[in-house]
Amino acid sequence: MARPALARLSPFNITSLALGLAFLYLPIVILVIYSFNASRLVTVWGGWSLRWYVEFFNDEAMLSALAMSLRVAAMSATAATILGTLAAVALTRAGSFHGRTLFSGMLYAPLVMPEVITGLSLLLLFVAVDAQRGFWTVTIAHTTLTMCFVTVVVQSRLGSLDRSLEEAAMDLGCDPFWAFVKVTLPLILPSVVAGWMLAFTLSMDDVVIASFTTGPGSTTLPIRIYSEVRLGVKPEINAICTLIVGSIAVVIVVASLVSKLSSRQGENAAPL
């Protein structure tokens, strides 16, 4: 305690932190600045302008890809949150059961599995059952991937929760289901919301799995951006990326305000 000799913050620590954060943020900042560039040449500065934003909002194909992505993300994030929360409850509350190792293995593997494998295998399943590829197949694929992330997020919160609260509710006559709904669920709500947001962003982000599982006429925004980027840099892409970064920033600010609010209500909500 009283040993400042082990100074917690040496110049080395501060430098490495500052450099690390600069490395993480500089490319994004540069991207945002250049999205307001009037020049067609991406790196020649032609003054401030919103022309690439106008161009984006006039691009039918981009807009329909965006709509498709938003629909898939909303639907799959919701399904993933329900399934992932159930899985987290089972893993933290059910003790040992038959197939537990298989269950947790199946939930952890997709977190690190290369996406080309997950995408290919799901496509072969959809082909085998002759499923029409499009909105639903992408949604199912994204649900499968993102529910695993929801499980991890919710599980870490459930694991640190005081069980005596729900036991008390049951002692007072609640059946386990209502004890969960009335006591546990409100306590883990911040992490459930964080799980939903993570699932939503991951779905909005995915190129590889969507490319395998989508069909003609249902392109998602990342697939569209990806095919444009492959052909060369277009300033319009800078504008789209800035819009995405901006909306994510808004979501994060709102989320941290919500979690601060709920922690002020007498509970130590984890940041995000």
Add this chain to the structure above:
Amino acid sequence: MSGRRLFSAPARRAAIAPFLWMLLFFLLPFGFVLKISLSHAVMAQPPYLPVFDPAEGIAAPKAAIAAFSLDNFRLLASDHFYVLSYLRSVVVALVSTSILLAVGYPIAYGMSRLPARWQPIAMILVIVPFWTSFLIRVYAWINILQHDGILNNVLMALRLISAPVVWLSTDAAMYIGLVYSYLPFMILPLYATLAKIDPALLEASADLGGSRLTTFWLVTVPLSLPGIGAGALLCFIPIVGEFVIPDLLAGSASPMIGQTLWLEFFNNHDWPVASSIAVVLLVLLLAPLLVYERVQRRRLEGTR
């Protein structure tokens, strides 16, 4: 105690839906991959079926399933192209994981030394770029690294170079993209273990005459080994199968195995070979995956 037992039966019922979902959409699909990897390619059998036609798509694998064979795996083992793809993937993953460790450790260490109330803020600052689409992050580097990009402009303005240097489509660009995209995956597990180290241990080492450096090597590093392992695995395994980053940033000379799988599937429409590439990749990654599962479980048990 009785309450806990009361709760475990309904909690077990909660597992049913996610269990069935994962069986149906995660485990079962591997059966199809395995099945098709064991079938003959029907490339020579015209007309070959377009990948994106759902009506015809099923006919190709059906015809192929007629005879199981190991031909595809023999092809993978005998053709240098595939062997080199696998080797390149492993080498790229090893190199970038090492760079990630070297870059991520000082940052995570710096975070863990911050005053307690600043640590959550630093953590959010590291996580936020991870919430930003990774496609955007790769694209941001294309903006910087391209021929008339910011990097070349800055270097020329500083008169460090006289003509634009080719950065894009090189291995250097790919490593920058990989390190940039996976850095949070490395920092967070490292930070988690570094923050947990009891300062008393560091003080004890100092009391016993250990310099800062020996304390770091003999106390901090060994205690952070679980974080090093988790971070390295979290980065290594997905990088082996990475597709988008090498495709956008690396040159086209020699593809990584994820790109080869993609090419076989989308360009050559050879589903059996693509499937067998996936099977071999999966087997290669199974060992580190199992280690990761172990580490993960031990970590979760440790927090309980």
